[in-house]
Amino acid sequence: MSNQQADVRDSAQHAPATGTLLECTNIVKGFGGIPVLRGISLSLEAGTITALAGENGAGKSTLMKIASGQYRPDGGSVEVQGTPLPAGNAQAAHRLGVAIVPQELASILELSVYENLFIGRELRGPLGLRRGAMIEQAREQLAVFGLETDPRKRMGDLPVGIRQIIEIVKATNTGASVILLDEPSSAISEREVGRLLEVMGLLRDRGVALLFTTHKMEEIRAIADRVIVLRDGELVEDRPLAQLTDDDIVTAMIGRELEDLFPERGVPASEVVLELDALQVPGASEPISLQVRRGEIVGLAGLVGAGRTELMETVFGVRKAEGGEVRVRGSRVKPGEPAAAITAKMALVPEDRKGAGAVLPMSVLDNGTLPGLSQFSIAGLLKQRARRARVGEVMDSVRLRSRDLDQSLETLSGGNQQKVVLARWLTDDVDVLLLDEPTRGVDVGARSEIYRIIVDLAASGMAVLMASSDMPEILSLSHRALVLREGAVAGELSAAELSGAEVQDRIFRLASGLEVTGAGTAAAEPADAPRKDA
Incomplete structure (x- = not known):
C-alpha cells in the first residue's frame, strides 16, 4: 500500500466526533402563505443515523434544505457544532461541514468521476492540473468505500446508485461531519441499496451524523438508530427505532390507523380487452403473448432490467415492436404510434413521473x-x-x-x-390502463389512496397491466402475475398461487432463472379458474 493510500485510509478511520453536530431550533417556513414547517426542533448526534419519515408534502426536503443552507427559514435557527449557521448560506454550511446529497443528484454528467470528486479543489502544479495525481487519489478514495469504478469514466455513464455513492465520497473528502440524504434509494436497484446502506454504516462508524429520508420501512429497520416523523409540517415523533413498531411509524406519518392498505379486488369479466399476439419487444429474448380481461389487474414482476418498462412502452407505441400485434377490443393498434394507442383508448402512466x-x-x-x-x-x-x-x-x-x-x-x-x-x-374513456411503477417515490398514505384508485378503475371496467418492483403490490393488487426475465415471460402465477406461503421465493427463482418453466405465453384464463403451474 502506498503512503498516500495509507493516508486516505487513515483519514477514513479517524477518531469519531462526539456530541451534537447539528441542531435545528423552532424552524418555521412557508411558501406563498402556505405553512410548510411549523416550529421544528431536532438535533443530530455524532455517529448516528436518523431516519426522517413522513408523507410527501410533510416538509422533509424543505427541512433538509434549510439545514444545508439552501433555504432561508422564516423563523428559528440552525447551529453546526455550536456555531450559528447564517440563514440561507449554503457556502457557510459547507464550510461548517454540512453536506446534502439531493434526490436529483448534482453530478456533472459530462465530466469524469475524478473531475467530479475534485471540482473546486483541483490539484495544480507548475505545468497546470495534476490529472494523474487526481486520478490516483480518486481511485484510492473510492476504494475506501468499496468502489472499483475507473475514476476516468464519464459520470453520466454510471448507474444512479454508483453516482450517489460518489457524491457521498465527495462530501466526506471535503470534511463533512453531517450528511443529509434526500430519498437516496428512490431510483436505485436493491443491490445498489445494499451497498448504499453499507456506506452509511461506515460513515456512522467514522462519527458522521446522517439524516436520510425514505418511504421504505425495511430500510429504516436496516440502518436507522432513530426515527423522526413529520406530519403536515409538525414534528410528531422523535424516538429511538428500538422503541417503535412499523405500525407506530406509519400511524405517526398519516395520523390514523392504516387498517387495510390494499382494498379488496373485484372479479374480472370474461371479455378480453387487451391482447398481445407474439409481440416482439426490441431487445427481448422472446415474443410475448398475453390477454388482459375487463376488470382484471395483471401484474408484471421481475428483477431490474427484466424488460417490464420496455414491454409497457412497446404496447403503448413509445417503442416500435419488431413483430407481432397489439389489439384492443379485437382491433389492431398501429405499432410505434402513441397517438394510435390513445385513439384505441389506452393510457400509460410511466415510471419516470418527473x-x-x-x-x-x-x-x-x-x-x-x-x-x-x-x-x-x-x-x-x-x-x-x-x-x-x-x-x-x-x-x-x-x-x-x-x-x-x-x-x-x-x-x-x-x-x-x-x-x-x-x-x-x-x-x-379509457379501456386499457398501463401502470409502470405506480407508487415509486410515493409515501405510504398516498400509496393507500393510489391502490384504491387502481382497484376502483379496474372495477369500472378497465383492463390494467401493472409493472412493479414492490412485491406487496404485485401480490395484493394483481388477479394474476407474470414474471419477466430478459424481456420474456418466465412464468405466470394465478390468484391462488399469489397467496401461497412460498410465492416470493418462487417469483425470485423465476426472475433469476433458477426455475425454468419454458413459458413464453401468458394464458388468458379467468383469475379464479383452476390452473396448473406454468
Whole structure:
C-alpha cells in the first residue's frame, strides 16, 4: 500500500466526533402563505443515523434544505457544532461541514468521476492540473468505500446508485461531519441499496451524523438508530427505532390507523380487452403473448432490467415492436404510434413521473388536459369552462390535494403529482390502463389512496397491466402475475398461487432463472379458474 493510500485510509478511520453536530431550533417556513414547517426542533448526534419519515408534502426536503443552507427559514435557527449557521448560506454550511446529497443528484454528467470528486479543489502544479495525481487519489478514495469504478469514466455513464455513492465520497473528502440524504434509494436497484446502506454504516462508524429520508420501512429497520416523523409540517415523533413498531411509524406519518392498505379486488369479466399476439419487444429474448380481461389487474414482476418498462412502452407505441400485434377490443393498434394507442383508448402512466409523466412547471389544469386537449378545443380555441369543469371532476375523484387547478405541479407532493399523471387520462374513456411503477417515490398514505384508485378503475371496467418492483403490490393488487426475465415471460402465477406461503421465493427463482418453466405465453384464463403451474 502506498503512503498516500495509507493516508486516505487513515483519514477514513479517524477518531469519531462526539456530541451534537447539528441542531435545528423552532424552524418555521412557508411558501406563498402556505405553512410548510411549523416550529421544528431536532438535533443530530455524532455517529448516528436518523431516519426522517413522513408523507410527501410533510416538509422533509424543505427541512433538509434549510439545514444545508439552501433555504432561508422564516423563523428559528440552525447551529453546526455550536456555531450559528447564517440563514440561507449554503457556502457557510459547507464550510461548517454540512453536506446534502439531493434526490436529483448534482453530478456533472459530462465530466469524469475524478473531475467530479475534485471540482473546486483541483490539484495544480507548475505545468497546470495534476490529472494523474487526481486520478490516483480518486481511485484510492473510492476504494475506501468499496468502489472499483475507473475514476476516468464519464459520470453520466454510471448507474444512479454508483453516482450517489460518489457524491457521498465527495462530501466526506471535503470534511463533512453531517450528511443529509434526500430519498437516496428512490431510483436505485436493491443491490445498489445494499451497498448504499453499507456506506452509511461506515460513515456512522467514522462519527458522521446522517439524516436520510425514505418511504421504505425495511430500510429504516436496516440502518436507522432513530426515527423522526413529520406530519403536515409538525414534528410528531422523535424516538429511538428500538422503541417503535412499523405500525407506530406509519400511524405517526398519516395520523390514523392504516387498517387495510390494499382494498379488496373485484372479479374480472370474461371479455378480453387487451391482447398481445407474439409481440416482439426490441431487445427481448422472446415474443410475448398475453390477454388482459375487463376488470382484471395483471401484474408484471421481475428483477431490474427484466424488460417490464420496455414491454409497457412497446404496447403503448413509445417503442416500435419488431413483430407481432397489439389489439384492443379485437382491433389492431398501429405499432410505434402513441397517438394510435390513445385513439384505441389506452393510457400509460410511466415510471419516470418527473421526466416523462408530467410537466412540472405547468399547472394541474394544463397537465390534466395534455393527453386529450382536442376534446376541449374548437378551431384552436380552448373551451375553458368545460376544460376546468372536467379536470376538476377527475381530480376530485382521485382526492387530489392542491390549492386549486392553477397550482403548478412542482409545488405538489410526489403522491399528488402521481395522482395528476394518472387522473389526466380520465377526462376521456379509457379501456386499457398501463401502470409502470405506480407508487415509486410515493409515501405510504398516498400509496393507500393510489391502490384504491387502481382497484376502483379496474372495477369500472378497465383492463390494467401493472409493472412493479414492490412485491406487496404485485401480490395484493394483481388477479394474476407474470414474471419477466430478459424481456420474456418466465412464468405466470394465478390468484391462488399469489397467496401461497412460498410465492416470493418462487417469483425470485423465476426472475433469476433458477426455475425454468419454458413459458413464453401468458394464458388468458379467468383469475379464479383452476390452473396448473406454468
